[in-house]
Amino acid sequence: MEYRQTRLLMQFFIASEALFFVALIVAYVYFRNLTDDWAESAKYLDIRRTGIFTIFLFSSSGTITVANWALRKQKRGVLVGALVVTIVFGAIFLAGQATEYYMLYERGVKISMNIFGSAFFTLTGFHGFHVFVGLIILSVFLTLVLLGSFKGNGPFSAFLATEWYWHFVDAVWVFVFFFVYLRPLL
Amino acid sequence: MKPDRADVPEPGVPLPSLRSTYGLVQWLSSTDHKQLGIMYLWTGLFFFLVGGLEAMLMRLQLAWPELNLLGPEAYNQLFTMHGTTMVFLVLMPTLIGLATYFLPLMIGANEMAFPRLNAMSLWVTILGGFLLNFSFLAGGAPDAGWFSYAPLSEQNYSFSNGLDYYSIGLIVTGIGSIGAALNFVVTTVTMRVKGMGLGRLPLFVWMVFINSFLILAAFPLLNAGLFMLLIDRQLGAHFFLPSSGGSALLWQHFFWAFGHPEVYILALPGFGIISEVIPVFSRKKIYGYGTLAGSTVFIALLSFGVWAHHMFAAGLGNPVNTFFAAGSMLIGIPTGIKIVNWIATMWGGAVYFSTSMLFALAFIVDFTLGGLSGVAFAIVPIDWRVTDTYFVVAHIHYVFLGGTLFTIFAGIYYWFPKISGRMLSERLGKWHFWLFLLGFNMTFLFQHLLGMMGMPRRVYTYPDLPWYGILNFISTVGAAMMGVAMLIFIWNIFHSLRKGVKADKNPWGAWTLEWHASSPPSLKNFGELSPVRTERALLDWEEDKKN
Ligand code: HEM
Ligand SMILES: [Cu+2]
Numbered sequence: 217m218e219y220r221q222t223r224l225l226m227q228f229f230i231a232s233e234a235l236f237f238v239a240l241i242v243a244y245v246y247f248r249n250l251t252d253d254w255a256e257s258a259k260y261l262d263i264r265r266t267g268i269f270t271i272f273l274f275s276s277s278g279t280i281t282v283a284n285w286a287l288r289k290q291k292r293g294v295l296v297g298a299l300v301v302t303i304v305f306g307a308i309f310l311a312g313q314a315t316e317y318y319m320l321y322e323r324g325v326k327i328s329m330n331i332f333g334s335a336f337f338t339l340t341g342f343h344g345f346h347v348f349v350g351l352i353i354l355s356v357f358l359t360l361v362l363l364g365s366f367k368g369n370g371p372f373s374a375f376l377a378t379e380w381y382w383h384f385v386d387a388v389w390v391f392v393f394f395f396v397y398l399r400p401l402l
Numbered sequence: 403m404k405p406d407r408a409d410v411p412e413p414g415v416p417l418p419s420l421r422s423t424y425g426l427v428q429w430l431s432s433t434d435h436k437q438l439g440i441m442y443l444w445t446g447l448f449f450f451l452v453g454g455l456e457a458m459l460m461r462l463q464l465a466w467p468e469l470n471l472l473g474p475e476a477y478n479q480l481f482t483m484h485g486t487t488m489v490f491l492v493l494m495p496t497l498i499g500l501a502t503y504f505l506p507l508m509i510g511a512n513e514m515a516f517p518r519l520n521a522m523s524l525w526v527t528i529l530g531g532f533l534l535n536f537s538f539l540a541g542g543a544p545d546a547g548w549f550s551y552a553p554l555s556e557q558n559y560s561f562s563n564g565l566d567y568y569s570i571g572l573i574v575t576g577i578g579s580i581g582a583a584l585n586f587v588v589t590t591v592t593m594r595v596k597g598m599g600l601g602r603l604p605l606f607v608w609m610v611f612i613n614s615f616l617i618l619a620a621f622p623l624l625n626a627g628l629f630m631l632l633i634d635r636q637l638g639a640h641f642f643l644p645s646s647g648g649s650a651l652l653w654q655h656f657f658w659a660f661g662h663p664e665v666y667i668l669a670l671p672g673f674g675i676i677s678e679v680i681p682v683f684s685r686k687k688i689y690g691y692g693t694l695a696g697s698t699v700f701i702a703l704l705s706f707g708v709w710a711h712h713m714f715a716a717g718l719g720n721p722v723n724t725f726f727a728a729g730s731m732l733i734g735i736p737t738g739i740k741i742v743n744w745i746a747t748m749w750g751g752a753v754y755f756s757t758s759m760l761f762a763l764a765f766i767v768d769f770t771l772g773g774l775s776g777v778a779f780a781i782v783p784i785d786w787r788v789t790d791t792y793f794v795v796a797h798i799h800y801v802f803l804g805g806t807l808f809t810i811f812a813g814i815y816y817w818f819p820k821i822s823g824r825m826l827s828e829r830l831g832k833w834h835f836w837l838f839l840l841g842f843n844m845t846f847l848f849q850h851l852l853g854m855m856g857m858p859r860r861v862y863t864y865p866d867l868p869w870y871g872i873l874n875f876i877s878t879v880g881a882a883m884m885g886v887a888m889l890i891f892i893w894n895i896f897h898s899l900r901k902g903v904k905a906d907k908n909p910w911g912a913w914t915l916e917w918h919a920s921s922p923p924s925l926k927n928f929g930e931l932s933p934v935r936t937e938r939a940l941l942d943w944e945e946d947k948k949n
Binding site: 221224225228229231232233236239243246247251327328330331334337342 | 515516519580584587588591592618619621622623625626627629630633634637638639640641646647648649652656
């Protein structure tokens with residue numbers, strides 16, 4: 217029962233979060249079509265570089281699945297390994313975003329520059345914030361595992377919830393990446 | 403004998419009181435859905451006094467033409483804070499509070515699915531409320547209306563930090579509402595007593611359940627908009643600033659894509675309360691359970707498709723206006739169905755005019771009036787004529803007070819015995835009812851006329867045109883009567899908590915499960931419950947006993 221409840225809670229929570237991102241993406245697309253700041257500004261974006269970091273983020277969706285499998289099969293070593301890799305991949309993605317922000321900032325692309333800056337930093341920033349929160353939760357998990365609170369029996373719902381959340385954050389990035397980086401090239 | 407933990411909350415101590423075993427600390431740290439529900443209700447009452455005071459000040463300022471008691475700045479802050487408070491800190495917490503208290507009881511559960519999330523939702527709501535009101539001390543309250551239209555809400559038109567507090571405060575209370583909605587959904591799906599299929603839910607639970615989906619879908623939209631507004635104001639972004647590439651219309655879209663569903667978020671649980679109260683006091687089964695439940699789903703879906711009827715005057719163009727006008731008219735159908743069902747329930751019943759029932763009847767009449775003015779608004783040319791006049795003010799209040807607030811009163815008179823173990827005084831209740839009803843209609847009925855005569859809303863004073871002075875004066879007198887009625891109500895609550903007639907388990911002879919628990923319920927609501935067979939479980943069990 218508890219398992220079923222956490223699962224439902226997480227499903228509706230994620231649906232609700234998804235609508236939050238829908239709103240941000242709508243704003244982004246709306247302004248894209250409304251103004252012509254973009255043609256000029258979008259050229260600052262380095263799709264190849266971001267693409268590489270994107271691969272790290274998407275891979276971490278795979279490694280967290282491995283972690284969940286290891287938890288169910290009670291393979292402690294695999295679990296620690298998969299968790300560490302997931303956290304590192306997530307962190308690499310965030311670091312990539314941070315350096316991207318820095319490079320844009322150097323060229324004067326700021327949240328206050330124009331509507332492109334506003335929409336770009338808000339959308340990607342909220343996504344990055346969600347990745348960050350996920351990293352914290354995963355680190356807590358890793359610590360618990362290392363400290364020996366590793367029960368592994370039954371469907372460990374807190375971990376499953378985290379896994380879903382992580383997949384969700386990745387899925388949001390699919391859309392962000394498409395609308396922000398790919399669309400201008402199409 | 404020293405009471406052990408299981409006795410908390412103690413019978414007869416419904417107030418946060420030092421007399422309970424662990425005193426106030428027990429309340430502050432509680433995760434019991436009943437205590438949390440009670441604290442929600444106190445929160446609502448507290449902010450009702452704050453918002454009511456703000457309303458009284460406004461009505462005082464408007465009592466006569468060309469008065470200058472408050473001045474324009476103060477008036478702007480008052481009408482903004484009044485509307486915001488009433489919607490987000492009074493109606494929302496009170497409805498959520500009633501649901502927090504009664505939803506588990508009505509489905510035969512002992513708790514909510516996530517007690518600690520439940521506590522978080524309450525405290526986050528309260529925190530948001532205090533943040534919002536803290537703005538008064540921090541240099542000035544928000545002053546751009548409860549909908550904070552851009553660019554009026556942007557830094558270059560609203561200099562104080564009021565709107566920053568508005569954004570943060572509403573984001574925080576919004577998170578509380580989302581938490582509560584998540585809890586309601588999961589609790590309803592997973593914790594019903596055996597035999598209670600979704601088709602046998604008490605209607606209040608049913609409507610709170612549907613409503614939770616509305617909350618989950620609508621509040622993220624508001625939060626996204628509020629974050630953008632905050633980022634505009636604090637970090638110099640341009641989302642809603644037309645002068646630098648942004649769009650003020652986008653704010654209106656976000657706000658009303660949330661805001662229109664929100665008015666149904668405030669209406670649906672009220673419909674639920676009415677659907678519990680009317681059958682009990684008519685001694686009849688609710689007429690058309692299926693249509694009542696089904697029309698709720700229909701309303702919920704439609705409510706997301708009509709937001710732009712708040713923007714007819716914004717220049718979206720005729721095709722858009724026509725589409726949204728037609729959509730808005732459709733909502734009249736399921737709502738009309740509900741009204742027919744309620745009336746049909748009373749038809750031929752043995753109607754008992756308790757205070758609760760009186761409020762239910764007043765609800766039907768006044769809410770219908772509010773609905774009619776709403777339909778009038780949905781006719782675009784009429785809207786163009788009366789938008790942003792007192793016609794709007796009259797409309798909102800007919801639906802919010804004549805609608806939701808009356809249902810809340812009906813619910814409080816109905817459920818008070820369960821919550822406190824004592825009855826509210828019917829004599830004081832009738833005084834409350836008649837004074838409030840009269841005052842309410844005096845205050846707002848004539849505002850329809852003022853609106854048609856062209857008196858704009860959100861003005862702190864007005865010239866001495868024919869009829870303006872006298873109509874506004876009547877309005878102010880009516881408001882004062884509502885104020886007196888509220889004092890009677892509050893006195894009734896405090897008095898009855900101490901000295902009220904003791905209530906037994908089921909003083910109204912109702913049929914839903916909450917009346918099976920003791921009054922007030924013990925910490926664990928029920929012992930073993932046998933499976934239910936219909937939506938009138940108590941009646942079945944009684945019959946079983948007879949046979
Ligand atoms: C004692 C009873 C009340 C009185 C006398 C009163 C009076 C007023 C006044 C004078 C305004 C300003 C209209 C304007 O200038 O545009 C207003 C606005 C409003 N009121 Fe009330 N009010 C009362 C109770 C309530 C309650 C219980 C609610 C609950 C929802 C409510 C919701 C609103 C809303 C949403 C607005 C719109 C604010 C705006 O347009 O900016 N009022 N009210
Ligand atoms: Cu509307």
